[in-house]
Amino acid sequence: MTTLLITSDRPGVGKTATAAAIVSEVLDGGGKAAYLKLFPTRADPDVSYLHEHVLGGEEASAPAQSPGSSSSGDMGLEDTLVLAQQLSAGGHVVVLEGPALIPDEGNPAARVEEIVRKLDCRVLYVKGYSNAEPSRSGQPGGVAFGKHLAGVILNMVPPYRLSQLSGDIGTEGLLGAIPSDRTMASVTVGEVAQGLNGTWVVGEEKASALIENFLIGGNIMDGGETYFGRHENKGVLVRGDRPDIHLACLNTETACLLLTGGFTPNQYVHHEAEQQDVPLLVMEKDTIACAELLDELLLVPPVHHPDKTHRFRELLRSHVDLGFLSELLEGIA
Numbered sequence: 326m327t328t329l330l331i332t333s334d335r336p337g338v339g340k341t342a343t344a345a346a347i348v349s350e351v352l353d354g355g356g357k358a359a360y361l362k363l364f365p366t367r368a369d370p371d372v373s374y375l376h377e378h379v380l381g382g383e384e385a386s387a388p389a390q391s392p393g394s395s396s397s398g399d400m401g402l403e404d405t406l407v408l409a410q411q412l413s414a415g416g417h418v419v420v421l422e423g424p425a426l427i428p429d430e431g432n433p434a435a436r437v438e439e440i441v442r443k444l445d446c447r448v449l450y451v452k453g454y455s456n457a458e459p460s461r462s463g464q465p466g467g468v469a470f471g472k473h474l475a476g477v478i479l480n481m482v483p484p485y486r487l488s489q490l491s492g493d494i495g496t497e498g499l500l501g502a503i504p505s506d507r508t509m510a511s512v513t514v515g516e517v518a519q520g521l522n523g524t525w526v527v528g529e530e531k532a533s534a535l536i537e538n539f540l541i542g543g544n545i546m547d548g549g550e551t552y553f554g555r556h557e558n559k560g561v562l563v564r565g566d567r568p569d570i571h572l573a574c575l576n577t578e579t580a581c582l583l584l585t586g587g588f589t590p591n592q593y594v595h596h597e598a599e600q601q602d603v604p605l606l607v608m609e610k611d612t613i614a615c616a617e618l619l620d621e622l623l624l625v626p627p628v629h630h631p632d633k634t635h636r637f638r639e640l641l642r643s644h645v646d647l648g649f650l651s652e653l654l655e656g657i658a
Contacts, residue, residue, distance in 0.1 A: 327652065328409055328419040328446035329475065332437055336425045337625040338453030339480040339637075341371045342509065344420045345379050345628070346638040347449075350650065351418045352380075359417040361409055363402065363440070364424055371422065374629035402436075406443060421446070438470070447475040447649065454482040454502075475649040476500035487644075501645030508636040511535040512626045514581045514604050517560060520622040521608050521615050523583065526590060528604030535632055536560040536580045541616065542570040553577040562615055565607060568594050579603050585612040 329347065333340050344360060351358040360375040409419045423440070424433040441448055448470045479502040482490065490502045515532030518525065538556040542563030550573055553561065557578045563570050565588025574582060575597045581604040584590055590598070590605060598605040608615050628634075641647060 328413050328421055328444050329449055330421045330423050330437070330441060330444070330446050331449045331451060332423040333425045333451040333453070335427055335453055338425075339451045339478075339503075339628075340422050340425070341375075342628045342633065342637045343449065343451055343478065343480075343641070344371075344422050345375055345634045346641050347650070348375065348379050348418075348420050349634060349638055350641075350647070351420075357415075357417045359409075359412040359419045360422070361405055361412075361419065362422045363405060363437075370627070370629055378629070378631055379634060402440075406440065409444060419446075441470060441473050446473065447652070448473050449475045449649070450477045450498075452477055452479050454479055454486070454505075474498055476646070478503065478645055481505045500647075500649070501641075503640045503644050506636065506640060507537045508535065509628070509633055509640075510623065510626055511537045511633075512622055513630065514560070514606075516622065516627065517581065517583065517619070518606055521583065521606075521610070521618050523606035523608045526584075526605040526607055527595065527598045528581070528602065531581075531602070531604050533630070534580060534604075535630065539619065541612065542567065542574060543612075550576050553579070562612055562619065564588070564612055565590060572597060575601050575603060581606065583608060583615065585610060585615050 331340050331344050331347075348358045348360055358380065360372070360380060362369060362372050365372050409421055413419045421440075421444075423437050426434045426437065437448075440446075450470075477498045478500055479490065482502045482504050484504045487502055487504055490499075512520075512535070513532060514528070514534050514536060517523070517536065518532065536558065538559040540553060540556065540559055540561050542553075542561050553559075553574045554577045558580050559578075560581045560583055561574045561579060562583045562585060563574070565584035565586045568591050571582060571584070571590065571594040575594070579601070582594075582598060584605070584607045587607065587609040589607065595605065610618070628637075
């Protein structure tokens, strides 16, 4: 077996989502998989999510020995590389998540190149789409992976640009272009509650449910059900003293109702939210301030959710040439 190192041009463009999807593909293909992360933080959420929710069960018993278990802090780089080699020799496909190749403290590109040479591993480069760059993503800038490069994935591409990129697939190492996606851009009700410092009134048991759309309730020109009925699986941000808008919203499919201004919902709204099984939260801040906090939360939505892993696997299968996996899976791909 072998090791696949996943890196990117900048943070937040899909390394962890790609790692989770590939580990799932390996396991479902009948192989053994391990996930390790270079330079993890203490109690790293990426490591925790992969080991608990993707590598769960007996198959995770060996790979789940995550860095950071020693009293001196995170596992050192050399120890991580030795563990990767041991797992690979034991028949695991080792998915190793590396840092983004951007200048920061030190030189991450040089460190990654050194690791690639030591492990003699393949490299998958995830590049975030940018309107300021040409369509061809090509080789990672300034990094000489050479024969080790499995290929480049261009992620978060606006759907209208996919057809323009189709002619580039297979050239300059480009394996595919993945469109931006509502599920991948979504956040959970619990993440919204935490980000907006909300107080739960109803539905805390649905904290893990994803919200794919957001609407602001106000002085709308359309009828309430027409306006709110435009989107399903939505969160609605609205002043807490507008029960007429709350009830109109609750007559449509709603993921959660976010009441601003610190107003306690009246008994009719409270009852209807319970009947419809719709989470109800109260925020002290006004609607504009909450909307600004929500914008910050949506800039880099967390990927630690089983539905997102499942969705990203679908996107990889539909838009990326996964032929490089055949070598990792020894023909099971």
